[in-house]
Amino acid sequence: MRIHTCLLSATLAAGLAWATAATAAEPDPSDWQSVTEAARGQTVYFNAWGGSENINAYLEWAGAQMVEQYGVTVVHVKLDDTANAVAKVLAEKTAGKDEGGSVDLIWINGENFASMKRQGLLLSPDWTTKLPNWQYIDYENKPTILTDFTIATDGLESPWGGAKLVFFYDTARTDSDGLPDSAEDLLAWAEENPGRFSYPQPPDFIGSSFLKQVLIEVIDDKSKLLKPVDEATFEADTAPLFAYLDKLNPLLWRGGKAFPQNYPDMKQKLADGELDIIFAFNPSEASSGIAAGELPDTVRSFTFSGGTLGNTHFVAIPYNASAKAGALVLANFLISPEAQARKQDPAIWGDPTVLSMDKLDAADRARFEALDLGIATLRPDELGPALDEPHPSWMEHIEGEWLRRYGAAN
Amino acid sequence: MAAALRCRELTVQGTTPGIETGAGFGPLTRHAPALTIAVLVGPILFGFLGTLLPAFGYLPGLGGMTFTLSHFADLTDVPGIWRSVGLSLVTGLVTTLISLLLLMLFVGGHLGGRLFGLMRRLLAPLLAVPHAATAFGLAFLIAPSGEIVRLVSPWLTGWSRPPDLFIIHDSMGLSMIAGLVVKEIPFLFLVTLAALPQVPHADSMRLGRSLGYGRVASFTYLVWPSLYRQIRLAVLAVLAYATSVVDVALILGPQLPATLPVRLIEWMNDPDLSMRYLASAGAVLQLLTTLAAIMIWLGLERLGGVLVAAFRDRGRRLARDGAARSLGLGGVALAALTIVAGILILAVWSVAGLWQFPDALPSSLTGRSWMRAVPRLVEPLTVTLAVATLSAGLAVLLTLLCLERENETRNSGGTRALMLLYLPLIVPQISFLFGMQYCAILGGLDGSLSGMVIAHLVFVLPYVFLSLSDPWRSYDRRYETIAAGLGMGRMRTVFRIRLPMLSRAILTAFAVGFAVSIGQYLPTVMIGAGRLTTITSEAVALSAGGNRRVIGVYAFLQTILPFLAFAIATALPGLLFRNRRGLRV
Numbered sequence: 001m002r003i004h005t006c007l008l009s010a011t012l013a014a015g016l017a018w019a020t021a022a023t024a025a026e027p028d029p030s031d032w033q034s035v036t037e038a039a040r041g042q043t044v045y046f047n048a049w050g051g052s053e054n055i056n057a058y059l060e061w062a063g064a065q066m067v068e069q070y071g072v073t074v075v076h077v078k079l080d081d082t083a084n085a086v087a088k089v090l091a092e093k094t095a096g097k098d099e100g101g102s103v104d105l106i107w108i109n110g111e112n113f114a115s116m117k118r119q120g121l122l123l124s125p126d127w128t129t130k131l132p133n134w135q136y137i138d139y140e141n142k143p144t145i146l147t148d149f150t151i152a153t154d155g156l157e158s159p160w161g162g163a164k165l166v167f168f169y170d171t172a173r174t175d176s177d178g179l180p181d182s183a184e185d186l187l188a189w190a191e192e193n194p195g196r197f198s199y200p201q202p203p204d205f206i207g208s209s210f211l212k213q214v215l216i217e218v219i220d221d222k223s224k225l226l227k228p229v230d231e232a233t234f235e236a237d238t239a240p241l242f243a244y245l246d247k248l249n250p251l252l253w254r255g256g257k258a259f260p261q262n263y264p265d266m267k268q269k270l271a272d273g274e275l276d277i278i279f280a281f282n283p284s285e286a287s288s289g290i291a292a293g294e295l296p297d298t299v300r301s302f303t304f305s306g307g308t309l310g311n312t313h314f315v316a317i318p319y320n321a322s323a324k325a326g327a328l329v330l331a332n333f334l335i336s337p338e339a340q341a342r343k344q345d346p347a348i349w350g351d352p353t354v355l356s357m358d359k360l361d362a363a364d365r366a367r368f369e370a371l372d373l374g375i376a377t378l379r380p381d382e383l384g385p386a387l388d389e390p391h392p393s394w395m396e397h398i399e400g401e402w403l404r405r406y407g408a409a410n
Numbered sequence: 411m412a413a414a415l416r417c418r419e420l421t422v423q424g425t426t427p428g429i430e431t432g433a434g435f436g437p438l439t440r441h442a443p444a445l446t447i448a449v450l451v452g453p454i455l456f457g458f459l460g461t462l463l464p465a466f467g468y469l470p471g472l473g474g475m476t477f478t479l480s481h482f483a484d485l486t487d488v489p490g491i492w493r494s495v496g497l498s499l500v501t502g503l504v505t506t507l508i509s510l511l512l513l514m515l516f517v518g519g520h521l522g523g524r525l526f527g528l529m530r531r532l533l534a535p536l537l538a539v540p541h542a543a544t545a546f547g548l549a550f551l552i553a554p555s556g557e558i559v560r561l562v563s564p565w566l567t568g569w570s571r572p573p574d575l576f577i578i579h580d581s582m583g584l585s586m587i588a589g590l591v592v593k594e595i596p597f598l599f600l601v602t603l604a605a606l607p608q609v610p611h612a613d614s615m616r617l618g619r620s621l622g623y624g625r626v627a628s629f630t631y632l633v634w635p636s637l638y639r640q641i642r643l644a645v646l647a648v649l650a651y652a653t654s655v656v657d658v659a660l661i662l663g664p665q666l667p668a669t670l671p672v673r674l675i676e677w678m679n680d681p682d683l684s685m686r687y688l689a690s691a692g693a694v695l696q697l698l699t700t701l702a703a704i705m706i707w708l709g710l711e712r713l714g715g716v717l718v719a720a721f722r723d724r725g726r727r728l729a730r731d732g733a734a735r736s737l738g739l740g741g742v743a744l745a746a747l748t749i750v751a752g753i754l755i756l757a758v759w760s761v762a763g764l765w766q767f768p769d770a771l772p773s774s775l776t777g778r779s780w781m782r783a784v785p786r787l788v789e790p791l792t793v794t795l796a797v798a799t800l801s802a803g804l805a806v807l808l809t810l811l812c813l814e815r816e817n818e819t820r821n822s823g824g825t826r827a828l829m830l831l832y833l834p835l836i837v838p839q840i841s842f843l844f845g846m847q848y849c850a851i852l853g854g855l856d857g858s859l860s861g862m863v864i865a866h867l868v869f870v871l872p873y874v875f876l877s878l879s880d881p882w883r884s885y886d887r888r889y890e891t892i893a894a895g896l897g898m899g900r901m902r903t904v905f906r907i908r909l910p911m912l913s914r915a916i917l918t919a920f921a922v923g924f925a926v927s928i929g930q931y932l933p934t935v936m937i938g939a940g941r942l943t944t945i946t947s948e949a950v951a952l953s954a955g956g957n958r959r960v961i962g963v964y965a966f967l968q969t970i971l972p973f974l975a976f977a978i979a980t981a982l983p984g985l986l987f988r989n990r991r992g993l994r995v
Contacts, residue, residue, distance in 0.1 A: 045940070045941060047940060050951055050952065051951070051952065052957075053782060053957060053960055056786065057782060060785065060786065075789075075941075077940040077941065077943075078943070078948065078951050078952075079940070079951070080950075080951045081679055083679050083680055084679045084940070085940070086683075087678065087679055087680070087683065087686075088939060088940065090472075090683045091847070091848070091851055092851060094469065094470070094472060094848075094851075095848065095851040095852050097851065102856065102857050102939050102940065102941055103940075115683075119683070173571075194574075195574035201665060201666075253574065254574065254576050255574075255576070257576060257581055257666060258576065258578075258579045258580075258581075258664075258665050258666065259665065259666075260956070261956055262956070264956050264957055265956030267956075268956045268957065268958065269555075269956075271764075271766060272555035272571075272572055272766070272767045273555070273570075273571035273572055273766070273767045274554065274555055274571070274572045274574075293763045293764045293774075293776065293778070294764075294957070294959075296764065296766060403489060404489045406666065407489050407490055407666055407667055408489045408490025408493055408666060408667045
């Protein structure tokens with residue numbers, strides 16, 4: 001009986017949604033004037049990971065700018081896992097809520113993007129290249145802007161920032177001479193310093209990224225990573241990775257029986273002296289931490305000379321967003337030179353820009369050149385080569401295999 | 411809750427039969443019990459169905475149209491699943507057992523003593539501290555880089571950096587058990603205080619003592635059996651809670667694998683949406699796990715009964731019970747101390763600048779964490795206060811109408827009604843919240859204030875009812891007889907005599923409901939849909955970041971709010987009814 005009513009109301013809701021969808025016109029990003037007009041007065045629910053204070057503060061600033069410049073209110077829905085927002089959009093699709101969804105903009109990349117794209121949960125077709133500020137985007141030199149974990153972005157997600165795996169250590173405790181320069185080195189270092197290294201527990205994004213970094217270094221044929229996982233050879237392909245982890249895990253913090261939650265957790269543990277080497281996807285994470293009083297000013301950065309993982313993170317709009325026009329205006333604002341320069345300032349956030357300096361005018365370029373990247377941040381030419389992300393299926397498979405092998409480690 | 415429970419004892423014992431004078435509240439009170447039951451049972455039933463169907467493969471939105479058992483088969487293939495189940499089961503049982511034993515030793519050993527009164531005043535307010543805040547406080551104390559190690563390092567331990575010790579998230583769930591025990595002891599203590607007046611404990615204790623039995627023995631042989639019967643449902647609620655808790659398990663519990671409820675939430679949130687079937691099947695498994703824990707507990711009850719009987723029948727005096735009494739006192743005092751110290755350390759972290767190991771205090775203090783948090787706090791704080799006020803207010807209203815109906819019919823519904831009341835506390839939240847979320851989306855209530863108020867009401871109502879029903883029922887109705895004798899109508903009697911006299915109990919019940927609402931994590935996350943966040947959901951979300959300063963701010967606030975509600979509940983009647991001597995503070 002109850003279920004019957006449930007289904008009935010679902011049908012009704014779906015019917016209503018269809019009726020309203022037919023009447024409400026989708027905003028057209030090529031007619032930008034009409035988009036900003038439609039956006040005025042809208043409230044954009046921006047679903048973004050909320051685990052870092054400096055990012056939250058940056059988003060508050062962006063929200064204030066949006067009200068001032070466009071009359072758009074931005075609400076930061078703080079996620080502890082982006083997958084929650086993906087699940088929410090799906091739950092809405094499940095319940096037939098094709099209009100008036102609760103997520104307007106979502107901070108995304110990699111497997112979450114692949115999943116949403118596959119399920120048809122994203123606003124399409126291509127809207128990102130029609131944004132006015134797209135003209136500044138450095139897609140020529142940053143291939144990860146058009147290819148997110150080997151998946152073509154097809155204009156369904158708008159780039160927001162760059163990321164590169166960088167390691168941090170405290171010079172007050174750790175001698176900079178003996179720092180590892182490859183995954184193999186790191187294992188040797190862990191043998192000498194047991195209990196002082198760890199990685200966030202997969203499926204945490206940064207933890208899984210560490211696994212990929214190792215995989216890229218130890219796999220026999222790197223070209224396999226550009227294609228989806230071949231089930232037949234997966235075990236053999238990843239055998240070196242898991243042989244590595246079998247050796248590394250017992251040498252980790254707490255003997256590999258517990259793992260940090262995520263990279264801010266590792267940052268706290270570096271400050272506490274529990275960990276000696278940590279890493280993050282943001283090259284200026286250490287400088288930001290020093291500025292915020294979370295890390296001592298003796299912390300410095302390093303990468304592997306053979307290269308570390310690099311990627312781009314994006315924002316995307318769900319197909320059923322309530323405030324699509326507002327979300328478009330926000331996505332455009334986030335790639336404005338003003339917003340990007342502020343984002344790259346380590347005192348604010350320190351996230352690398354996706355803009356091309358060559359495409360900016362002199363005044364905007366000066367904003368970036370004036371930035372003090374901080375004492376613990378490596379210069380762009382010191383960051384070393386960027387390694388491409390494998391196809392998302394690798395991440396899913398490795399995470400599954402990791403959980404199978406170590407998920408019940410105790 | 412304490413004050414309410416104290417009222418229970420202070421009010422005159424024994425009630426006179428009610429007198430029917432004039433018209434009652436008519437349809438309002440007549441329909442109140444049915445409405446209350448609908449509020450309690452409806453969402454649970456509805457939600458449970460919404461969990462059960464996907465567990466068997468029926469979820470139209472994901473294309474699941476056929477019934478299958480394959481998701482349960484998948485569940486058994488999940489690595490470490492049985493260990494997760496076992497962890498939930500064991501942590502739940504051990505938590506309940508330790509809490510109850512310590513409480514029994516303490517109450518038995520100190521009932522009527524000076525320390526008993528002291529502990530009552532100390533423990534009562536601690537009930538208002540939310541579970542998550544308690545867990546954070548404990549973590550900040552006992553972690554290898556926590557305050558306890560800092561206080562003794564490096565001068566005593568020689569540690570200039572935190573030892574690589576496995577304390578928080580330990581694989582046996584010990585720190586999680588500690589966190590739960592610390593929080594459940596005040597709860598069980600207050601339930602016990604409420605039940606004590608219904609048991610002739612003073613006479614029994616005197617009798618036992620005069621025959622040469624020790625305090626604890628007298629209590630256990632003579633008082634405990636009837637007392638336990640009174641608090642049994644509350645004990646089962648503790649057991650059910652401890653087997654299915656999410657927030658405390660996230661903060662303190664084991665990770666590889668985590669307890670079952672934590673894994674369910676992970677599956678529910680997995681980007682691979684087909685995991686929802688697995689999560690639903692897991693929710694059914696969670697329900698079975700809690701049921702199994704209850705079954706084992708019932709067995710333990712028997713065993714305990716047999717043991718007590720064996721000792722009693724052999725005439726064991728156990729006169730020298732100093733050690734047992736100290737254990738009880740020590741355990742209860744340690745629980746209180748831990749909560750207080752935890753809150754203090756949270757407060758210090760919220761104003762800490764750089765604070766490196768092994769400094770016992772931060773090297774600098776700063777208001778930065780608060781300054782950054784305040785603008786961000788406005789919205790969750792508004793939602794927290796609105797939802798807590800509305801759900802507690804509605805719960806008090808429904809409770810009052812139900813109790814007034816009781817007066818009219820002189821039928822309290824007996825134990826069956828009490829069972830219904832405890833239903834939301836005994837059925838694991840997680841097993842019906844998945845389905846509730848699904849139905850909330852269908853009804854357009856997800857992310858709305860009304861949806862969240864309804865979801866909270868399910869959990870607030872039982873506590874409000876339990877807190878208010880005792881003082882209400884033990885209210886000396888001779889006052890009303892006198893009022894009626896003086897020609898006062900029924901309505902007037904209620905508003906002029908009964909409600910003012912019970913105002914403190916009513917406000918305390920409101921504060922209890924308020925505190926319960928503030929502590930809700932899962933219903934907030936599931937129904938709030940991210941649009942509505944509360945201090946609690948924000949605190950747990952931020953805990954992922956591991957930033958102790960921010961956690962300090964949120965957990966401290968989370969603790970302060972219920973305290974404010976209790977303070978208002980204590981002060982308001984005195985202010986409102988200044989002209990009545992009996993109601994002054």
